[in-house]
Amino acid sequence: MRCKLCRKKAIYAPLRFCEEHFLAYYEKKVGKYFQSTHARNVKILIGISGGKDSSALVDVLNKIKDEYGLELGLFTINLQIPDYSEKGLEVGKELAKKYNLPLIIEDLKDHAKQIPAFAGEKMKPCSQCGVIKRYLLNKAAVDNGYDYLATGHNLDDEFFVAMHNLIHRNVDQLRRQQKILPPKPKNKLAGRVKPLYYLTEKENRLYCLLKGIPHDVDECPFSHDNPQIKFKLKHAWFSKDDKKSLLKSVIKLQEPHKEVEEGEAAGQLHDCPSCGFPTTSKDECVYCKVMKN
Numbered sequence: 001m002r003c004k005l006c007r008k009k010a011i012y013a014p015l016r017f018c019e020e021h022f023l024a025y026y027e028k029k030v031g032k033y034f035q036s037t038h039a040r041n042v043k044i045l046i047g048i049s050g051g052k053d054s055s056a057l058v059d060v061l062n063k064i065k066d067e068y069g070l071e072l073g074l075f076t077i078n079l080q081i082p083d084y085s086e087k088g089l090e091v092g093k094e095l096a097k098k099y100n101l102p103l104i105i106e107d108l109k110d111h112a113k114q115i116p117a118f119a120g121e122k123m124k125p126c127s128q129c130g131v132i133k134r135y136l137l138n139k140a141a142v143d144n145g146y147d148y149l150a151t152g153h154n155l156d157d158e159f160f161v162a163m164h165n166l167i168h169r170n171v172d173q174l175r176r177q178q179k180i181l182p183p184k185p186k187n188k189l190a191g192r193v194k195p196l197y198y199l200t201e202k203e204n205r206l207y208c209l210l211k212g213i214p215h216d217v218d219e220c221p222f223s224h225d226n227p228q229i230k231f232k233l234k235h236a237w238f239s240k241d242d243k244k245s246l247l248k249s250v251i252k253l254q255e256p257h258k259e260v261e262e263g264e265a266a267g268q269l270h271d272c273p274s275c276g277f278p279t280t281s282k283d284e285c286v287y288c289k290v291m292k293n
């Protein structure tokens with residue numbers, strides 16, 4: 001098979017691109033994200049797990065940072081998961097060195113609980129892990145003066161979240177599933193950007209392989225219970241166009257409600273009496289509850 005643009009050997013069959021044109025396509029998609037969200041001249045803290053998505057994100061943001069005025073930093077958490085967390089941490093250090101970026105490391109050994117404490121016969125650690133990661137990422141960004149948090153969420157992740165919300169009739173959450181959320185410094189909330197929004201997992205993996213970007217290929221030992229991974233395996237037959245179409249429909253559904261939702265969401269926030277970070281609950285935030293129970 002030949003590249004549809006230059007007739008060299010194609011290395012990415014779905015779009016018929018050679019290596020050079022695949023890399024150009026990839027960077028263009030991330031540029032399109034910044035153009036469509038108007039995120040410019042901002043400080044971005046990139047949450048890295050050691051996996052292909054966040055590693056690809058570091059490389060591509062580093063490549064386009066001058067064009068969009070981005071000041072970058074890296075953040076990673078040692079979740080204290082045996083045979084997994086250490087490798088993620090090593091990748092984080094390698095990325096910081098390779099791209100000469102500051103790295104913040106948070107270690108759950110300094111907190112009341114570590115992820116394996118949430119695993120048991122009937123317990124599945126992924127939901128608590130999600131709460132902890134979201135909380136610590138936001139805290140690191142706010143405490144260190146970053147405007148936005150960037151995560152490696154890709155088209156497949158966003159499709160899963162939209163489907164999950166539709167199937168479970170989580171209409172409010174569906175309306176809030178945005179590709180960018182603005183910072184709310186008064187509420188101690190960093191903004192959220194997802195620059196890989198238009199790219200698939202496969203494309204992120206290929207980008208890492210072609211560019212020799214450090215990343216860990218091992219799965220977390222708890223991933224067999226991760227609902228998102230199970231969903232993706234079960235619904236692997238959805239095409240990239242189906243996924244893009246569904247997300248476009250979600251954006252259309254959100255438009256008439258956007259301002260109302262943003263206003264309501266801001267009005268619902270209170271300070272957690274234990275840690276001072278925002279929560280929609282009247283008492284402690286979900287992170288403080290998870291760490292205590």
Ligand code: SF4
Pocket residue numbers: 115125126127129130220221222223226
């Ligand atoms: S698979 Fe679950 S426990 Fe493991 S890192 Fe992901 S969310 Fe956390």
Ligand SMILES: [Zn+2]
Pocket residue numbers: 003004005006007008017018019020021
């Ligand atoms: Zn080509």
Ligand SMILES: [Zn+2]
Pocket residue numbers: 272273274275276277284285286287288
């Ligand atoms: Zn709290």
